[in-house]
Amino acid sequence: MFKYLFKRDTLFATLAVFLVMGMFAFLPINTHFLDPIHLALSDFDYNDLAYSKMDKNKDTPTDTNIVIVNIGYGNRQDIAAMIGKVAAQQPKAIGVDVLFNEKKDPVGDSLLLKLFSTNAKLVTAFNYTATNNKGYFYTQSINKGYANFVGEEEGVIRHFTPHLEEENLSAFAAQVVKQADPESYQALIKRNKLTETINYTRKADKYVVINGMDLINGKADSSLFANKIVLVGYVASTINDVEDKHFTPMNEKYTGKSLPDMNGIFIHANIISMIQSHQYIHHLPAWLMWAIAFLLCWLHMALFIKDYLENHIWFHLIAKIAQIISAVFFVYLGLLSFHQFNTQMNMTATLAAIILAVDVLYFYEAFAIWLHKKKGFKTIFTHGKHN
Structure with missing residues (x-):
């Protein structure tokens, strides 16, 4: 994992995740089909679980x-x-x-x-x-x-x-x-x-x-x-x-x-x-939560790239397990912070980045290979076949 952490592709793939998140935030996408879900969750905040499940x-x-x-x-x-x-x-x-x-x-x-x-x-x-x-x-x-x-x-x-x-x-x-x-x-x-x-x-x-x-x-x-x-x-x-x-x-x-x-x-x-x-109730500043989201996405991206290149046959299983474990862990971390220290951590950006990381990695690989063929862009995705 760590040998891929400082690879240029890892950084660019991580930046691509946040670029996609920004596109979702600003593009006028029709989401009327999600209205029932929106209505069901409009009065829900996962921090409420600190009261109902953790007896805050x-x-x-x-x-x-x-x-x-x-x-x-x-x-x-x-x-x-x-x-x-x-x-x-x-x-x-x-x-x-x-x-x-x-x-x-x-x-x-x-x-x-x-x-x-x-x-x-x-x-x-x-x-x-x-x-x-x-x-x-x-x-x-x-x-x-x-x-x-x-x-x-x-x-x-x-x-x-x-x-x-x-x-x-x-x-x-x-x-x-x-x-x-x-x-x-x-x-x-x-x-x-x-x-x-x-x-x-x-x-x-x-x-x-x-x-x-x-x-x-x-x-x-x-x-x-x-x-x-x-x-x-x-x-x-x-x-x-x-x-x-x-x-x-x-x-x-x-x-x-x-x-x-x-x-x-x-x-x-x-x-x-x-x-x-x-x-x-204290709130961690937005800039800090975005910085944490970027750092954690970067770490996950290094893990995903490692398994994608070195252990491709198990990549999907490992990636999904890692995403589920991370999602549960960071939600629990936010609840624990709210319960014990009266501090709200908005982990939405972190969760979204980790969830999108795998799909964005596929698009980034295709784009990196295209750049390599057209412009001579150096990328780790051209080194041999996936195992």
């Missing part, structure tokens, strides 16, 4: 810094009473993940308006939309943040946008952290990321949840809220209740999902946990 963050303890109040089907007067009970205990911040798109109950609206316009620890949620309808209490609220997640229209929620610089708006979870933990918020902003990958560390059962109606009726211990971050929002009562639920990587069914698995309030809670703990 399974043993993470309950986050006792966050308490969630379930509003259930309470009306606006009920929600105002819940917020009042929480505020009386001096929490660090209160995030209200409820969309009040229009005025409804005069008494309830009045109570909420007073809370949102006077309590600096309160953060209200709104949807950032093209119609610019930010809700009934938007202008009167002291603090607010957009509750939108990246990709919520298409499938699995893996990312969020921390801040929109041009409009000076922050995500709901980020705005809550800003009130409770300004240093962690500034650390998030200094990362200067357009989008952040959410590090899901906890399912719903790893957060403290209080029933809002119990809180109003004095059946819940309100002292739990003191010096805590409190999120007020809807929590589904059953697994089949999909109101305000989304698909996340923590879904046990990582393909062919039938039911969303997590309420928005818990996604916000996971984001807050991530920001406060500074346990962000």
